Amino acid sequence: MSKKIYIxxxxxxxxxxxxxxxxxxxxxxxKSGVSSLDNIVSRYQHQLPVGEVKASNDxxxxxxxxxxxxxxxxxxxxxxIAAKEAVKNAGISNMKEYRTGLISATSVGGxxxxxxxxxxxxxxxxxxxxxRYIETHECGDSTESIAExxxxxxxxxxxxxxxxxxxxxxxxGARLIKHGIVDRVVVGGTDSLSRFTINGFMTLMILxxxxxxxxxxxxxxxxxxxxxxxxxxxxEEAAKGKTILAELSGYGNSNDAYHQTASSPDGAGAYxxxxxxxxxxxxxxxxxSYINAHGTGTAINDLSExxxxxRMFGKNVPFISSTKAYTGHTLGACGGIExxxxxxxxxxxxxxxxxxxxxxxxxxxxxxxxELLSNQKIDHVLSNSFGFGGNTSALIFSRHN
Amino acid sequence: xEAYINGLSVISPQNxxxxxxxxxxxxVHTTNYLSCIEPSYKEYLNPTLARRMARIIxxxxxxxxxxxxxxxxxxxxxxxxxxxxxxxxxxxKFLWAIIENEEQFLTPTSFIQSTHNTVSAQIALQLKCxxxxxxxxxxxxxxxxxxxxSLMTIAEGEAKNVLTGAHDxxxxxxxxxxxRIAYWKKxxxxxxxxxxxxTKGSIAGEGAAFFMLGAEKNEHTYAKIxxxxxxxxxxxxxxxxxxxxxxxxxxGLTADDIDVVIYGINGDSQYDHVYYELKDSLFNNAxxxxxxxxxxxxxxxxxxxxxxxxxxxxxxxxxxxxLIGDDKRKPxxxxxxYNTFLTIDHSVFLLSAC
Numbered sequence: 023m024s025k026k027i028y029i030x031x032x033x034x035x036x037x038x039x040x041x042x043x044x045x046x047x048x049x050x051x052x053k054s055g056v057s058s059l060d061n062i063v064s065r066y067q068h069q070l071p072v073g074e075v076k077a078s079n080d081x082x083x084x085x086x087x088x089x090x091x092x093x094x095x096x097x098x099x100x101x102x103i104a105a106k107e108a109v110k111n112a113g114i115s116n117m118k119e120y121r122t123g124l125i126s127a128t129s130v131g132g133x134x135x136x137x138x139x140x141x142x143x144x145x146x147x148x149x150x151x152x153x154r155y156i157e158t159h160e161c162g163d164s165t166e167s168i169a170e171x172x173x174x175x176x177x178x179x180x181x182x183x184x185x186x187x188x189x190x191x192x193x194x195g196a197r198l199i200k201h202g203i204v205d206r207v208v209v210g211g212t213d214s215l216s217r218f219t220i221n222g223f224m225t226l227m228i229l230x231x232x233x234x235x236x237x238x239x240x241x242x243x244x245x246x247x248x249x250x251x252x253x254x255x256x257x258e259e260a261a262k263g264k265t266i267l268a269e270l271s272g273y274g275n276s277n278d279a280y281h282q283t284a285s286s287p288d289g290a291g292a293y294x295x296x297x298x299x300x301x302x303x304x305x306x307x308x309x310x311s312y313i314n315a316h317g318t319g320t321a322i323n324d325l326s327e328x329x330x331x332x333r334m335f336g337k338n339v340p341f342i343s344s345t346k347a348y349t350g351h352t353l354g355a356c357g358g359i360e361x362x363x364x365x366x367x368x369x370x371x372x373x374x375x376x377x378x379x380x381x382x383x384x385x386x387x388x389x390x391x392x393e394l395l396s397n398q399k400i401d402h403v404l405s406n407s408f409g410f411g412g413n414t415s416a417l418i419f420s421r422h423n
Numbered sequence: 424x425e426a427y428i429n430g431l432s433v434i435s436p437q438n439x440x441x442x443x444x445x446x447x448x449x450x451v452h453t454t455n456y457l458s459c460i461e462p463s464y465k466e467y468l469n470p471t472l473a474r475r476m477a478r479i480i481x482x483x484x485x486x487x488x489x490x491x492x493x494x495x496x497x498x499x500x501x502x503x504x505x506x507x508x509x510x511x512x513x514x515x516k517f518l519w520a521i522i523e524n525e526e527q528f529l530t531p532t533s534f535i536q537s538t539h540n541t542v543s544a545q546i547a548l549q550l551k552c553x554x555x556x557x558x559x560x561x562x563x564x565x566x567x568x569x570x571x572x573s574l575m576t577i578a579e580g581e582a583k584n585v586l587t588g589a590h591d592x593x594x595x596x597x598x599x600x601x602x603r604i605a606y607w608k609k610x611x612x613x614x615x616x617x618x619x620x621x622t623k624g625s626i627a628g629e630g631a632a633f634f635m636l637g638a639e640k641n642e643h644t645y646a647k648i649x650x651x652x653x654x655x656x657x658x659x660x661x662x663x664x665x666x667x668x669x670x671x672x673x674x675g676l677t678a679d680d681i682d683v684v685i686y687g688i689n690g691d692s693q694y695d696h697v698y699y700e701l702k703d704s705l706f707n708n709a710x711x712x713x714x715x716x717x718x719x720x721x722x723x724x725x726x727x728x729x730x731x732x733x734x735x736x737x738x739x740x741x742x743x744x745x746l747i748g749d750d751k752r753k754p755x756x757x758x759x760x761y762n763t764f765l766t767i768d769h770s771v772f773l774l775s776a777c
Contacts, residue, residue: 064526065525065526066526128560129538129539131560137521137522140519140522141522143599143600144596144599149603153604154604156600156601156603156604160562160722161507161509161539161560161561162507163562165561166562166655169655177653177655178561178564178653178655179559179561179564180559180560181557181558181559181560182509182539182540182558182560183539183540183556183557190557194557197572197575198575201424201575203571218517218518218521218534221517221521221529222517222531222537224526224529225534226531275555275556275557276554276555276556277502277544277547277552277553277554278553279548279550279552281548282536282541282545282548283535290553291553294553410535410540410544411538411543411544411545411547411556411558412547412548412556413556
């Protein structure tokens with residue numbers, strides 16, 4: 023069984039680019055992708071700031087290279103685009119060479135279509151070819167289309183633990199390799215914006231009507247986003263002779279068990295998740311060069327996470343930033359997207375800034391990094407993801423020597 | 424990877440939740456929409472809390488509660504669940520409100536409870552359990568993924584007792600929606616006629632099942648889980664057989680060592696041939712049983728089959744309600760479950776007596 027988990031490929035699409043190269047350009051130029059909601063017909067169209075991928079479903083279908091297949095959901099297209107890029111980046115040409123799986127994650131799966139057709143589904147007088155969309159509602163449906171698009175079907179599954187979904191997908195994939203169930207696995211997540219999600223977060227009153235300001239004392243809430251991020255994990259055997267981008271050295275999962283939607287003020291679950299990730303990796307807090315925080319920009323998350331980080335790192339918090347102000351909060355996809363950012367940080371010796379930050383939070387000991395820092399030695403990156411239902415996860419990405 | 428089943432509970436369309444009866448008097452359903460026989464929730468939930476909870480959340484919490492009592496475990500080291508459709512009732516409620524009220528006058532309760540991880544989160548919240556917590560949502564692999572993760576967690580030494588479950592509910596609306604893509608039979612079929620049905624479609628079901636998986640055997644143990652395999656879109660029955668042979672060989676077994684097979688036969692003339700091909704070839708000498716006539720078809724129905732397998736191995740009896748043909752072999756040492764959802768997601772479980 024493989025002791026090490028190697029990362030050999032990255033794939034991403036979000037409001038800051040349709041691939042890794044475009045994404046890196048936005049990140050280094052400090053350009054946010056948050057703008058007004060355009061693609062979804064909604065009461066909030068052209069008003070609400072969101073991290074939207076500026077392409078129609080038809081354009082995404084083309085970009086995904088699946089014009090020959092029946093129309094699918096936006097969630098599926100985003101996933102296919104990112105997964106294909108990750109597999110290509112990993113230089114995998116023969117899928118049959120090793121047992122390869124695909125684990126995806128999503129919060130609402132095919133809801134973007136269900137919410138448009140729901141009343142028609144229920145009306146027996148209306149009928150048409152569109153009835154086949156019923157099957158795209160289930161979270162697992164997008165995963166199967168993504169897995170087939172890259173031919174990785176030796177183990178297929180989907181995780182939904184709200185905003186920690188794709189961090190958990192990465193963790194599960196790594197363990198599948200360690201247990202010898204697969205040799206390689208494409209892991210990450212995908213979520214598209216939907217009226218369901220937008221209105222859900224509206225009722226919770228945690229959306230900022232301007233650009234979000236993670237870790238700012240005057241933060242007002244989050245901006246929603248959409249996108250997909252996938253990475254390719256390989257066993258030591260499968261990765262032999264290949265370019266290794268980084269290692270997944272640690273992971274931890276726990277539950278805050280405090281409230282269905284709100285994080286505990288002391289960040290107990292977050293602390294436990296980080297502690298477990300350190301245990302798996304054998305690393306200590308002082309080894310971490312950069313924390314890519316969950317940092318949504320809500321009053322509660324940033325306090326909870328900030329408190330947990332302060333408890334874990336004391337006065338020696340390393341470089342820390344939330345990249346949510348670039349992409350918006352991409353929910354089930356954020357762990358995958360931020361895994362790509364974490365590996366890029368290691369490969370490019372760079373810390374990506376926490377945009378829109380001005381005022382120090384009085385409750386925490388650290389100040390987020392607000393400028394692009396290049397030529398830094400980034401050896402170990404801690405990436406946090408927390409979700410509704412108290413699900414808290416932490417991943418550690420490390421430089422491969 | 425192996426683990427012991429040290430406690431269980433399933434809320435199903437049969438009288439199953441308190442484990443006192445093993446399908447000796449099956450409830451005969453004459454419609455194609457089977458609903459669960461639910462316990463009185465007062466014993467398991469604070470009534471004030473229960474009033475705000477959707478049915479599936481109550482079913483999940485009650486089933487997990489009964490399971491923990493059955494295993495005499497108060498705090499599991501991990502909570503891992505599978506659900507294909509999550510919390511449908513709340514999802515539909517919020518969806519309806521958005522469309523009907525044109526995105527105005529909405530309240531958060533149904534949105535909050537609509538997320539797929541609500542049940543495992545609520546169990547953690549009730550128990551104040553901060554341990555590992557996961558929810559898998561992959562169609563006919565939802566429960567199977569949860570079970571695999573549980574086995575891995577035990578093998579890693581990270582947990583001694585894992586609360587593993589599956590839950591899926593059917594709603595009137597979703598029944599109608601799935602009916603439009605021919606999931607269900609057009610004619611009403613009674614429980615014991617399902618197996619002889621020659622028409623397309625199945626009958627709808629639902630359920631919430633929980634198991635306490637343990638690293639060690641104890642006085643509560645029902646059976647041992649020895650292996651699990653999922654197969655995505657196998658090419659043909661020969662491909663399925665290859666995977667079953669592989670799983671058995673890993674355990675030093677052959678098809679002849681299997682005493683009972685539990686098939687996911689659901690009366691759908693398009694798909695049931697997969698089961699009969701296995702029954703008449705590989706497992707010609709084993710006792711054949713089936714279960715979906717009792718619980719209906721749903722993505723996590725294999726969890727109901729695992730309850731049956733566990734009870735069967737502990738009690739060493741096979742209820743006549745599930746037999747296809749003769750009860751051929753005693754004692755029952757090895758039970759295999761073979762299930763598929765729409766012949767896309769296929770799964771094989773191997774359980775043995777302790």
